[in-house]
Amino acid sequence: MDNYQYSIAELAQMMDVTTRTIRYYEELGLIAPERKGSVRLYNEGDRVRLKLILRGRRLGFSLQEIEEMLSLYDADPTEVKQLQEVIRRGDQKIKEIEDQIKDLQAVHGELIELRAKLNKTLQEKWKGESSK
Amino acid sequence: MDNYQYSIAELAQMMDVTTRTIRYYEELGLIAPERKGSVRLYNEGDRVRLKLILRGRRLGFSLQEIEEMLSLYDADPTEVKQLQEVIRRGDQKIKEIEDQIKDLQAVHGELIELRAKLNKTLQEKWKGESSK
DNA sequence: ATTTCCTTTTACGTTAACGTCAATTAGTTG
DNA sequence: CAACTAATTGACGTTAACGTAAAAGGAAAT
Missing domain, CATH: 3.30.160 (Double Stranded RNA Binding Domain)
Known part of the structure:
Protein backbone atom coordinates (compact mmCIF):
# COMPACT_ATOMS: atom_id res chain seq x y z
CA MET A 1 0.00 0.00 0.00
CA ASP A 2 1.32 3.39 -0.96
CA ASN A 3 -1.03 5.41 1.19
CA TYR A 4 0.59 4.90 4.55
CA GLN A 5 0.19 7.77 6.97
CA TYR A 6 2.89 9.13 9.24
CA SER A 7 2.55 11.01 12.51
CA ILE A 8 4.61 14.15 12.80
CA ALA A 9 6.99 12.45 15.20
CA GLU A 10 7.55 9.53 12.82
CA LEU A 11 8.21 11.83 9.90
CA ALA A 12 10.55 13.95 11.97
CA GLN A 13 12.59 10.94 12.98
CA MET A 14 12.73 9.60 9.43
CA MET A 15 14.00 12.89 8.07
CA ASP A 16 16.18 13.69 11.04
CA VAL A 17 14.60 17.02 11.90
CA THR A 18 12.48 18.21 14.83
CA THR A 19 8.71 18.44 14.81
CA ARG A 20 9.12 22.17 15.30
CA THR A 21 10.90 22.39 11.97
CA ILE A 22 8.09 20.54 10.20
CA ARG A 23 5.41 22.72 11.76
CA TYR A 24 7.40 25.80 10.85
CA TYR A 25 7.53 24.76 7.22
CA GLU A 26 3.77 24.32 7.30
CA GLU A 27 3.43 27.78 8.81
CA LEU A 28 5.28 29.11 5.77
CA GLY A 29 3.00 27.16 3.46
CA LEU A 30 5.67 24.73 2.28
CA ILE A 31 3.73 21.65 3.37
CA ALA A 32 0.01 21.13 3.92
CA PRO A 33 -0.67 17.77 5.58
CA GLU A 34 -4.06 16.23 6.00
CA ARG A 35 -5.78 16.65 9.37
CA LYS A 36 -7.74 14.14 11.38
CA GLY A 37 -9.38 16.40 13.89
CA SER A 38 -6.53 18.60 14.92
CA VAL A 39 -3.72 16.11 14.45
CA ARG A 40 -1.56 16.17 11.32
CA LEU A 41 -1.23 13.13 9.08
CA TYR A 42 1.50 12.98 6.45
CA ASN A 43 1.51 10.81 3.34
CA GLU A 44 4.19 9.88 0.81
CA GLY A 45 3.74 13.07 -1.14
CA ASP A 46 4.33 15.14 1.96
CA ARG A 47 7.43 13.11 2.73
CA VAL A 48 8.89 13.65 -0.73
CA ARG A 49 8.12 17.33 -0.51
CA LEU A 50 9.86 17.60 2.84
CA LYS A 51 12.85 15.81 1.40
CA LEU A 52 13.03 18.34 -1.41
CA ILE A 53 12.90 21.16 1.12
CA LEU A 54 15.74 19.67 3.14
CA ARG A 55 17.89 19.15 0.08
CA GLY A 56 17.34 22.77 -0.88
CA ARG A 57 18.32 23.81 2.62
CA ARG A 58 21.54 21.80 2.46
CA LEU A 59 22.33 23.52 -0.80
CA GLY A 60 22.10 26.89 0.88
CA PHE A 61 18.77 28.10 -0.49
CA SER A 62 16.54 30.18 1.76
CA LEU A 63 13.11 28.81 2.59
CA GLN A 64 11.63 31.54 0.45
CA GLU A 65 13.67 30.47 -2.55
CA ILE A 66 12.65 26.90 -1.87
CA GLU A 67 9.02 27.91 -1.80
CA GLU A 68 9.41 29.63 -5.16
CA MET A 69 10.95 26.52 -6.64
CA LEU A 70 8.29 24.22 -5.22
CA SER A 71 5.59 26.55 -6.50
CA LEU A 72 6.77 25.79 -10.01
CA TYR A 73 5.27 22.33 -9.53
CA ASP A 74 1.93 23.72 -8.39
CA MET B 1 52.10 49.06 -9.84
CA ASP B 2 50.29 46.28 -8.10
CA ASN B 3 50.36 47.80 -4.63
CA TYR B 4 47.51 50.26 -4.94
CA GLN B 5 45.64 50.92 -1.73
CA TYR B 6 41.88 51.19 -1.37
CA SER B 7 39.85 52.99 1.26
CA ILE B 8 37.03 51.00 2.79
CA ALA B 9 34.48 53.04 0.87
CA GLU B 10 36.21 52.38 -2.46
CA LEU B 11 36.45 48.68 -1.78
CA ALA B 12 32.83 48.55 -0.69
CA GLN B 13 31.67 50.20 -3.89
CA MET B 14 33.83 47.95 -6.06
CA MET B 15 32.46 44.80 -4.46
CA ASP B 16 28.93 46.11 -4.09
CA VAL B 17 28.66 45.66 -0.34
CA THR B 18 28.43 48.13 2.54
CA THR B 19 31.36 49.21 4.68
CA ARG B 20 29.57 47.63 7.62
CA THR B 21 29.81 44.25 5.92
CA ILE B 22 33.55 44.63 5.38
CA ARG B 23 34.14 45.69 8.98
CA TYR B 24 32.03 42.80 10.18
CA TYR B 25 34.16 40.35 8.22
CA GLU B 26 37.23 41.84 9.83
CA GLU B 27 35.60 41.46 13.23
CA LEU B 28 35.28 37.75 12.48
CA GLY B 29 38.91 37.57 11.43
CA LEU B 30 38.18 36.97 7.75
CA ILE B 31 40.17 40.01 6.59
CA ALA B 32 43.00 41.91 8.25
CA PRO B 33 43.77 45.12 6.37
CA GLU B 34 46.73 47.34 7.03
CA ARG B 35 46.22 50.39 9.22
CA LYS B 36 47.53 53.90 8.79
CA GLY B 37 46.77 55.34 12.17
CA SER B 38 43.26 54.13 12.78
CA VAL B 39 42.10 54.06 9.15
CA ARG B 40 42.02 50.83 7.19
CA LEU B 41 43.94 50.42 3.93
CA TYR B 42 43.16 47.51 1.64
CA ASN B 43 45.48 46.06 -0.99
CA GLU B 44 44.97 43.62 -3.88
CA GLY B 45 45.31 40.61 -1.62
CA ASP B 46 42.54 41.89 0.62
CA ARG B 47 40.36 42.52 -2.42
CA VAL B 48 40.82 39.00 -3.72
CA ARG B 49 40.13 37.59 -0.30
CA LEU B 50 36.92 39.59 -0.02
CA LYS B 51 35.89 38.37 -3.43
CA LEU B 52 36.38 34.79 -2.29
CA ILE B 53 34.24 35.46 0.77
CA LEU B 54 31.43 36.91 -1.32
CA ARG B 55 31.48 34.00 -3.74
CA GLY B 56 31.25 31.64 -0.79
CA ARG B 57 28.32 33.60 0.53
CA ARG B 58 26.50 33.44 -2.81
CA LEU B 59 27.00 29.70 -2.75
CA GLY B 60 25.23 29.47 0.58
CA PHE B 61 28.18 28.83 2.87
CA SER B 62 28.11 30.33 6.35
CA LEU B 63 30.83 32.81 7.26
CA GLN B 64 32.23 30.21 9.61
CA GLU B 65 32.51 27.65 6.82
CA ILE B 66 34.14 30.30 4.67
CA GLU B 67 36.64 31.03 7.39
CA GLU B 68 37.51 27.35 7.61
CA MET B 69 38.07 27.20 3.88
CA LEU B 70 40.18 30.35 3.81
CA SER B 71 42.23 29.04 6.72
CA LEU B 72 43.37 26.21 4.47
CA TYR B 73 45.41 28.79 2.60
CA ASP B 74 47.02 30.12 5.77
C1' DA C 1 -10.47 7.37 37.12
C1' DT C 2 -5.81 8.52 36.88
C1' DT C 3 -1.59 8.29 34.76
C1' DT C 4 1.07 8.20 30.52
C1' DC C 5 2.09 9.58 25.97
C1' DC C 6 1.60 12.22 22.00
C1' DT C 7 -0.25 16.01 20.06
C1' DT C 8 -1.76 20.96 19.56
C1' DT C 9 -1.29 26.11 19.92
C1' DT C 10 0.95 30.14 21.87
C1' DA C 11 4.73 32.64 22.94
C1' DC C 12 9.12 34.09 24.16
C1' DG C 13 14.33 33.08 23.33
C1' DT C 14 18.46 32.53 20.28
C1' DT C 15 22.04 32.90 16.56
C1' DA C 16 23.95 34.67 12.21
C1' DA C 17 24.66 38.42 9.36
C1' DC C 18 24.33 42.35 8.92
C1' DG C 19 21.46 47.56 9.16
C1' DT C 20 21.19 51.86 11.31
C1' DC C 21 22.32 55.62 14.12
C1' DA C 22 25.08 58.44 17.25
C1' DA C 23 29.23 60.36 18.96
C1' DT C 24 34.03 61.25 17.95
C1' DT C 25 38.23 62.03 15.31
C1' DA C 26 41.30 63.20 11.48
C1' DG C 27 42.27 65.35 7.19
C1' DT C 28 41.44 69.22 3.74
C1' DT C 29 39.31 72.86 1.46
C1' DG C 30 37.43 77.64 1.13
C1' DC D 1 39.94 78.83 11.56
C1' DA D 2 35.44 77.20 10.41
C1' DA D 3 33.07 73.90 7.79
C1' DC D 4 32.88 69.73 5.18
C1' DT D 5 33.93 65.08 4.27
C1' DA D 6 35.13 60.43 5.30
C1' DA D 7 36.59 57.36 8.72
C1' DT D 8 36.27 55.00 13.49
C1' DT D 9 34.12 52.69 17.49
C1' DG D 10 30.05 51.42 20.07
C1' DA D 11 25.62 50.07 20.61
C1' DC D 12 21.06 48.84 19.71
C1' DG D 13 17.72 47.01 15.99
C1' DT D 14 16.21 43.49 12.53
C1' DT D 15 15.21 39.15 9.94
C1' DA D 16 15.36 34.16 9.07
C1' DA D 17 15.07 29.74 10.91
C1' DC D 18 14.27 27.54 14.13
C1' DG D 19 14.78 26.13 19.87
C1' DT D 20 12.43 25.75 24.05
C1' DA D 21 9.04 25.83 27.44
C1' DA D 22 4.22 26.18 29.07
C1' DA D 23 -0.63 25.05 28.98
C1' DA D 24 -4.26 22.13 27.35
C1' DG D 25 -6.57 18.28 24.85
C1' DG D 26 -7.40 13.36 23.40
C1' DA D 27 -6.63 8.39 23.44
C1' DA D 28 -4.87 4.31 25.53
C1' DA D 29 -3.15 1.50 29.15
C1' DT D 30 -3.14 0.31 34.06
Whole structure:
Protein backbone atom coordinates (compact mmCIF):
# COMPACT_ATOMS: atom_id res chain seq x y z
CA MET A 1 0.00 0.00 0.00
CA ASP A 2 1.32 3.39 -0.96
CA ASN A 3 -1.03 5.41 1.19
CA TYR A 4 0.59 4.90 4.55
CA GLN A 5 0.19 7.77 6.97
CA TYR A 6 2.89 9.13 9.24
CA SER A 7 2.55 11.01 12.51
CA ILE A 8 4.61 14.15 12.80
CA ALA A 9 6.99 12.45 15.20
CA GLU A 10 7.55 9.53 12.82
CA LEU A 11 8.21 11.83 9.90
CA ALA A 12 10.55 13.95 11.97
CA GLN A 13 12.59 10.94 12.98
CA MET A 14 12.73 9.60 9.43
CA MET A 15 14.00 12.89 8.07
CA ASP A 16 16.18 13.69 11.04
CA VAL A 17 14.60 17.02 11.90
CA THR A 18 12.48 18.21 14.83
CA THR A 19 8.71 18.44 14.81
CA ARG A 20 9.12 22.17 15.30
CA THR A 21 10.90 22.39 11.97
CA ILE A 22 8.09 20.54 10.20
CA ARG A 23 5.41 22.72 11.76
CA TYR A 24 7.40 25.80 10.85
CA TYR A 25 7.53 24.76 7.22
CA GLU A 26 3.77 24.32 7.30
CA GLU A 27 3.43 27.78 8.81
CA LEU A 28 5.28 29.11 5.77
CA GLY A 29 3.00 27.16 3.46
CA LEU A 30 5.67 24.73 2.28
CA ILE A 31 3.73 21.65 3.37
CA ALA A 32 0.01 21.13 3.92
CA PRO A 33 -0.67 17.77 5.58
CA GLU A 34 -4.06 16.23 6.00
CA ARG A 35 -5.78 16.65 9.37
CA LYS A 36 -7.74 14.14 11.38
CA GLY A 37 -9.38 16.40 13.89
CA SER A 38 -6.53 18.60 14.92
CA VAL A 39 -3.72 16.11 14.45
CA ARG A 40 -1.56 16.17 11.32
CA LEU A 41 -1.23 13.13 9.08
CA TYR A 42 1.50 12.98 6.45
CA ASN A 43 1.51 10.81 3.34
CA GLU A 44 4.19 9.88 0.81
CA GLY A 45 3.74 13.07 -1.14
CA ASP A 46 4.33 15.14 1.96
CA ARG A 47 7.43 13.11 2.73
CA VAL A 48 8.89 13.65 -0.73
CA ARG A 49 8.12 17.33 -0.51
CA LEU A 50 9.86 17.60 2.84
CA LYS A 51 12.85 15.81 1.40
CA LEU A 52 13.03 18.34 -1.41
CA ILE A 53 12.90 21.16 1.12
CA LEU A 54 15.74 19.67 3.14
CA ARG A 55 17.89 19.15 0.08
CA GLY A 56 17.34 22.77 -0.88
CA ARG A 57 18.32 23.81 2.62
CA ARG A 58 21.54 21.80 2.46
CA LEU A 59 22.33 23.52 -0.80
CA GLY A 60 22.10 26.89 0.88
CA PHE A 61 18.77 28.10 -0.49
CA SER A 62 16.54 30.18 1.76
CA LEU A 63 13.11 28.81 2.59
CA GLN A 64 11.63 31.54 0.45
CA GLU A 65 13.67 30.47 -2.55
CA ILE A 66 12.65 26.90 -1.87
CA GLU A 67 9.02 27.91 -1.80
CA GLU A 68 9.41 29.63 -5.16
CA MET A 69 10.95 26.52 -6.64
CA LEU A 70 8.29 24.22 -5.22
CA SER A 71 5.59 26.55 -6.50
CA LEU A 72 6.77 25.79 -10.01
CA TYR A 73 5.27 22.33 -9.53
CA ASP A 74 1.93 23.72 -8.39
CA ALA A 75 0.99 25.67 -11.48
CA ASP A 76 -2.57 25.49 -12.77
CA PRO A 77 -2.26 23.62 -16.11
CA THR A 78 -5.46 25.15 -17.45
CA GLU A 79 -4.24 28.73 -17.33
CA VAL A 80 -2.03 29.50 -20.32
CA LYS A 81 -0.88 32.81 -18.92
CA GLN A 82 0.19 31.12 -15.69
CA LEU A 83 1.97 28.33 -17.53
CA GLN A 84 4.01 30.83 -19.50
CA GLU A 85 4.90 32.77 -16.38
CA VAL A 86 5.95 29.62 -14.52
CA ILE A 87 8.10 28.52 -17.44
CA ARG A 88 9.77 31.92 -17.49
CA ARG A 89 10.53 31.79 -13.78
CA GLY A 90 11.72 28.24 -14.14
CA ASP A 91 14.12 29.19 -16.89
CA GLN A 92 15.47 31.95 -14.69
CA LYS A 93 16.06 29.54 -11.84
CA ILE A 94 17.71 27.04 -14.16
CA LYS A 95 20.17 29.70 -15.26
CA GLU A 96 20.97 30.66 -11.69
CA ILE A 97 21.64 27.06 -10.81
CA GLU A 98 23.90 26.64 -13.81
CA ASP A 99 25.90 29.64 -12.63
CA GLN A 100 26.05 28.21 -9.16
CA ILE A 101 27.34 24.89 -10.44
CA LYS A 102 30.08 26.70 -12.35
CA ASP A 103 31.09 28.65 -9.24
CA LEU A 104 31.13 25.49 -7.18
CA GLN A 105 33.27 23.75 -9.77
CA ALA A 106 35.66 26.69 -9.60
CA VAL A 107 35.93 26.36 -5.84
CA HIS A 108 36.46 22.64 -6.29
CA GLY A 109 39.26 23.21 -8.77
CA GLU A 110 40.97 25.70 -6.51
CA LEU A 111 40.86 23.34 -3.57
CA ILE A 112 42.31 20.54 -5.68
CA GLU A 113 45.10 22.82 -6.78
CA LEU A 114 45.78 23.90 -3.21
CA ARG A 115 45.86 20.29 -2.12
CA ALA A 116 48.51 19.53 -4.72
CA LYS A 117 50.69 22.39 -3.55
CA LEU A 118 50.41 21.44 0.08
CA ASN A 119 51.25 17.88 -0.79
CA LYS A 120 54.31 18.94 -2.74
CA THR A 121 55.51 21.04 0.19
CA LEU A 122 55.03 18.02 2.39
CA GLN A 123 57.00 15.72 0.10
CA GLU A 124 59.90 18.14 -0.06
CA LYS A 125 59.97 18.30 3.69
CA TRP A 126 60.38 14.52 3.73
CA LYS A 127 63.32 14.68 1.37
CA GLY A 128 64.93 17.35 3.55
CA GLU A 129 64.37 15.34 6.72
CA SER A 130 65.53 11.97 5.33
CA SER A 131 68.96 13.36 4.33
CA LYS A 132 69.76 14.50 7.88
CA MET B 1 52.10 49.06 -9.84
CA ASP B 2 50.29 46.28 -8.10
CA ASN B 3 50.36 47.80 -4.63
CA TYR B 4 47.51 50.26 -4.94
CA GLN B 5 45.64 50.92 -1.73
CA TYR B 6 41.88 51.19 -1.37
CA SER B 7 39.85 52.99 1.26
CA ILE B 8 37.03 51.00 2.79
CA ALA B 9 34.48 53.04 0.87
CA GLU B 10 36.21 52.38 -2.46
CA LEU B 11 36.45 48.68 -1.78
CA ALA B 12 32.83 48.55 -0.69
CA GLN B 13 31.67 50.20 -3.89
CA MET B 14 33.83 47.95 -6.06
CA MET B 15 32.46 44.80 -4.46
CA ASP B 16 28.93 46.11 -4.09
CA VAL B 17 28.66 45.66 -0.34
CA THR B 18 28.43 48.13 2.54
CA THR B 19 31.36 49.21 4.68
CA ARG B 20 29.57 47.63 7.62
CA THR B 21 29.81 44.25 5.92
CA ILE B 22 33.55 44.63 5.38
CA ARG B 23 34.14 45.69 8.98
CA TYR B 24 32.03 42.80 10.18
CA TYR B 25 34.16 40.35 8.22
CA GLU B 26 37.23 41.84 9.83
CA GLU B 27 35.60 41.46 13.23
CA LEU B 28 35.28 37.75 12.48
CA GLY B 29 38.91 37.57 11.43
CA LEU B 30 38.18 36.97 7.75
CA ILE B 31 40.17 40.01 6.59
CA ALA B 32 43.00 41.91 8.25
CA PRO B 33 43.77 45.12 6.37
CA GLU B 34 46.73 47.34 7.03
CA ARG B 35 46.22 50.39 9.22
CA LYS B 36 47.53 53.90 8.79
CA GLY B 37 46.77 55.34 12.17
CA SER B 38 43.26 54.13 12.78
CA VAL B 39 42.10 54.06 9.15
CA ARG B 40 42.02 50.83 7.19
CA LEU B 41 43.94 50.42 3.93
CA TYR B 42 43.16 47.51 1.64
CA ASN B 43 45.48 46.06 -0.99
CA GLU B 44 44.97 43.62 -3.88
CA GLY B 45 45.31 40.61 -1.62
CA ASP B 46 42.54 41.89 0.62
CA ARG B 47 40.36 42.52 -2.42
CA VAL B 48 40.82 39.00 -3.72
CA ARG B 49 40.13 37.59 -0.30
CA LEU B 50 36.92 39.59 -0.02
CA LYS B 51 35.89 38.37 -3.43
CA LEU B 52 36.38 34.79 -2.29
CA ILE B 53 34.24 35.46 0.77
CA LEU B 54 31.43 36.91 -1.32
CA ARG B 55 31.48 34.00 -3.74
CA GLY B 56 31.25 31.64 -0.79
CA ARG B 57 28.32 33.60 0.53
CA ARG B 58 26.50 33.44 -2.81
CA LEU B 59 27.00 29.70 -2.75
CA GLY B 60 25.23 29.47 0.58
CA PHE B 61 28.18 28.83 2.87
CA SER B 62 28.11 30.33 6.35
CA LEU B 63 30.83 32.81 7.26
CA GLN B 64 32.23 30.21 9.61
CA GLU B 65 32.51 27.65 6.82
CA ILE B 66 34.14 30.30 4.67
CA GLU B 67 36.64 31.03 7.39
CA GLU B 68 37.51 27.35 7.61
CA MET B 69 38.07 27.20 3.88
CA LEU B 70 40.18 30.35 3.81
CA SER B 71 42.23 29.04 6.72
CA LEU B 72 43.37 26.21 4.47
CA TYR B 73 45.41 28.79 2.60
CA ASP B 74 47.02 30.12 5.77
CA ALA B 75 48.76 26.96 6.92
CA ASP B 76 52.30 27.17 8.28
CA PRO B 77 54.39 25.31 5.64
CA THR B 78 57.13 24.52 8.15
CA GLU B 79 54.93 22.43 10.43
CA VAL B 80 54.50 18.93 9.04
CA LYS B 81 51.77 18.05 11.52
CA GLN B 82 49.81 21.13 10.53
CA LEU B 83 50.26 20.47 6.83
CA GLN B 84 48.86 16.98 7.22
CA GLU B 85 45.91 18.24 9.21
CA VAL B 86 45.12 20.94 6.69
CA ILE B 87 45.29 18.44 3.84
CA ARG B 88 42.90 16.19 5.71
CA ARG B 89 40.41 18.99 6.28
CA GLY B 90 40.83 20.06 2.68
CA ASP B 91 40.04 16.60 1.43
CA GLN B 92 36.93 16.55 3.58
CA LYS B 93 35.75 19.86 2.16
CA ILE B 94 36.48 18.68 -1.38
CA LYS B 95 34.24 15.68 -0.82
CA GLU B 96 31.43 17.82 0.55
CA ILE B 97 31.62 20.10 -2.44
CA GLU B 98 31.53 17.17 -4.81
CA ASP B 99 28.35 15.97 -3.09
CA GLN B 100 26.89 19.43 -3.32
CA ILE B 101 27.63 19.62 -7.03
CA LYS B 102 25.87 16.30 -7.54
CA ASP B 103 22.82 17.50 -5.62
CA LEU B 104 22.73 20.72 -7.58
CA GLN B 105 22.95 18.79 -10.84
CA ALA B 106 20.02 16.70 -9.66
CA VAL B 107 17.96 19.81 -8.99
CA HIS B 108 18.97 21.12 -12.38
CA GLY B 109 17.86 17.93 -14.06
CA GLU B 110 14.52 17.98 -12.31
CA LEU B 111 13.85 21.55 -13.33
CA ILE B 112 14.71 20.76 -16.94
CA GLU B 113 12.33 17.84 -16.84
CA LEU B 114 9.60 19.97 -15.32
CA ARG B 115 10.15 22.61 -17.95
CA ALA B 116 9.65 20.02 -20.67
CA LYS B 117 6.39 18.84 -19.16
CA LEU B 118 5.03 22.35 -18.76
CA ASN B 119 5.97 23.13 -22.31
CA LYS B 120 4.22 20.04 -23.60
CA THR B 121 1.09 20.98 -21.67
CA LEU B 122 1.29 24.41 -23.23
CA GLN B 123 1.66 23.04 -26.77
CA GLU B 124 -1.34 20.80 -26.36
CA LYS B 125 -3.37 23.73 -25.17
CA TRP B 126 -2.51 25.51 -28.40
CA LYS B 127 -3.66 22.58 -30.51
CA GLY B 128 -6.92 22.48 -28.53
CA GLU B 129 -7.49 26.20 -28.95
CA SER B 130 -6.66 26.35 -32.64
CA SER B 131 -9.29 23.70 -33.54
CA LYS B 132 -12.14 25.71 -32.03
C1' DA C 1 -10.47 7.37 37.12
C1' DT C 2 -5.81 8.52 36.88
C1' DT C 3 -1.59 8.29 34.76
C1' DT C 4 1.07 8.20 30.52
C1' DC C 5 2.09 9.58 25.97
C1' DC C 6 1.60 12.22 22.00
C1' DT C 7 -0.25 16.01 20.06
C1' DT C 8 -1.76 20.96 19.56
C1' DT C 9 -1.29 26.11 19.92
C1' DT C 10 0.95 30.14 21.87
C1' DA C 11 4.73 32.64 22.94
C1' DC C 12 9.12 34.09 24.16
C1' DG C 13 14.33 33.08 23.33
C1' DT C 14 18.46 32.53 20.28
C1' DT C 15 22.04 32.90 16.56
C1' DA C 16 23.95 34.67 12.21
C1' DA C 17 24.66 38.42 9.36
C1' DC C 18 24.33 42.35 8.92
C1' DG C 19 21.46 47.56 9.16
C1' DT C 20 21.19 51.86 11.31
C1' DC C 21 22.32 55.62 14.12
C1' DA C 22 25.08 58.44 17.25
C1' DA C 23 29.23 60.36 18.96
C1' DT C 24 34.03 61.25 17.95
C1' DT C 25 38.23 62.03 15.31
C1' DA C 26 41.30 63.20 11.48
C1' DG C 27 42.27 65.35 7.19
C1' DT C 28 41.44 69.22 3.74
C1' DT C 29 39.31 72.86 1.46
C1' DG C 30 37.43 77.64 1.13
C1' DC D 1 39.94 78.83 11.56
C1' DA D 2 35.44 77.20 10.41
C1' DA D 3 33.07 73.90 7.79
C1' DC D 4 32.88 69.73 5.18
C1' DT D 5 33.93 65.08 4.27
C1' DA D 6 35.13 60.43 5.30
C1' DA D 7 36.59 57.36 8.72
C1' DT D 8 36.27 55.00 13.49
C1' DT D 9 34.12 52.69 17.49
C1' DG D 10 30.05 51.42 20.07
C1' DA D 11 25.62 50.07 20.61
C1' DC D 12 21.06 48.84 19.71
C1' DG D 13 17.72 47.01 15.99
C1' DT D 14 16.21 43.49 12.53
C1' DT D 15 15.21 39.15 9.94
C1' DA D 16 15.36 34.16 9.07
C1' DA D 17 15.07 29.74 10.91
C1' DC D 18 14.27 27.54 14.13
C1' DG D 19 14.78 26.13 19.87
C1' DT D 20 12.43 25.75 24.05
C1' DA D 21 9.04 25.83 27.44
C1' DA D 22 4.22 26.18 29.07
C1' DA D 23 -0.63 25.05 28.98
C1' DA D 24 -4.26 22.13 27.35
C1' DG D 25 -6.57 18.28 24.85
C1' DG D 26 -7.40 13.36 23.40
C1' DA D 27 -6.63 8.39 23.44
C1' DA D 28 -4.87 4.31 25.53
C1' DA D 29 -3.15 1.50 29.15
C1' DT D 30 -3.14 0.31 34.06
